[in-house]
Amino acid sequence: MLAYVVRKVLSAVPTLFGVALIVFILFNTVGGDPTYQMLGRHATAKQVAELRHEYGFDQPQYIQFITYLKQIVTFDYGRSYATKQKISDMILDGIGPSLSLMIPAFLVTTLLSLGLALLVAYFRGRWIDRTIVIVCVFGMSLSMLAYILFGQYFFAYKMGWFPISGYEPMWPERIQYLILPGLIFVAVSLGYDVRFYRTAILDETNQDYVRTARAKGLSEGRVYFKHVLKNSMIPILTNIVIEIPLLILGAFLLESFFGIPGLGSMTIDAVHNSDFPVIKAMTTLDAMLFIFGNLLTDILYTLVDPRVTFE
């Protein structure tokens, strides 16, 4: 088991290296020279040369790439162009607000969508199934912006139930600012999750071994809970686990519209300001977390599915 985990982690290293290379090429070669952006149109050649030296752009590409790899390993991405703050500090500061929005919203979404999926899969084809699926498709088709604008206008401005936007680092004052964006997150994600879980469950319902279970003389309820659910939990768990590391990154639009100082709004700000080091750090982090999520699900598979071995 331990050997398996180590092997899996090691096998992620080349992937990570490849991702780093692509990100590097995108930012350093395709992205163009950021110094003109920073100094404006009327900068003198001398100013440009000084700045290029300060940021190391005058060094050969391979040296710059090694510097970037060092940054990844040491989690030290240098300073932001815009705020001159250390990027690693900015990231650490952003994680807290992001997670305090995302963890509760993710938990509620997961529990609610699992419950609904169980219900509609059990009553598949009946009116309750059809109604919920239609509502889900409708909910999925609306843009998140529509939810945000409606929520802020109706629930915050008209009804006054929540603040329109803002943030407070203190507990429990923080909570009031998180409820509306959290609910919007649930509303936006629910449709997709319910449909995904419903399909995962129904895929199992049509398997032969479920017929075998019926032929044994089990009641429908027992067939459903003992045979169908246990097997459909494999794709469902995978879907859940792969999302967990990405929660850290927060929700871009929600944080930005609701003024929550998490990693999401930090990234949006960086994009507005062409703050390349920050965007690069976030892109790298995103890729790393995604690889990590995949790693987790691989390991989880071997634990829950007897067909997958440690080989």
Next chain:
Amino acid sequence: MADPISSYPPLVSVQNLVKRFPVKGGILSREIASVKAVSDVSLEIFPGETLGLVGESGCGKSTLGRCILRLIEPTQGQVFFRGQDITKLGPQEIRKLRRNMQIIFQDPYASLNPRMKIEDILEEPLLIHKMGKTSADRSLRISKLLDMCGLRRESLVRYPHEFSGGQRQRICIARALAVEPQFIVCDEPVSALDVSIQAQIINLMQDLQKELGLTYLFVAHDLKVVEHISNRVAVMYLGKIVETGTAEQLYQEPKHPYTKALLSSIPIPDPTYKKERVVLKGDVPSALTPPSGCHFHPRCPIAQENCRHTAPDLREMGKSSQAHLASCHYAS
């Protein structure tokens, strides 16, 4: 094989069974048509015999087998088991009846729960039907099942994916036998297996039949497979039985042109033997829009004008005491 004692009342009797599947379409999934997978089938299966059920893929064999066990609900018609009309039973009573009627599916890979050990697969039916008071009683019964089906004790702690196809089918057989049923629907139990394994499994099923006095409905898609195991054979085409008789009658004197065609596609090992080759024209028509009149007429070598309009009934063909029925206007 000894003749079945058909003077006994039949163990299973199917009367005018019809199964329609709705075909849904449109955004509101309304029923827009229906497939008549089984159309007006009647048959009898006597205690201790094997009835072979043969027909091309898609002709409704599995549907018929599952309707007989009420794993799916028949649209019309009756199924009598030991004289009792089981189409009237509620879900509770049907579950009790599973002790007496079992099924072995075609695909031994898909029909075992991949997350259950063999031990649990075999114990579950015993628990459902409260057979064996203590776990010691049950494990005794389970090891007996393993012996009967030629499986080793070590198998118990393994998962289905660790076995070959043949071994898995043995596990499926053991699972079906666990509750001591009298009647088993064998739905193409060897079709998914290598030819070399098929004979082993068929032999095992024959031995078990003798030992336990089982009654089989043995489904296959070609006549070759059921030749040696069946006492009687029924040939199905597009949801209907087109010929039925004893194995001897059917193989020696086939009456329906479809049966003749199926038989002529079986290779005969004796090169000096000359037989008339009947080659089937075209594909099986869709069950959704079956041909008018006799369903077989578009592919039939002897079809006449009236075959297009009038569906033939099953009628007696032979002169012997054993029934030999075929549904063809021109067979004799």
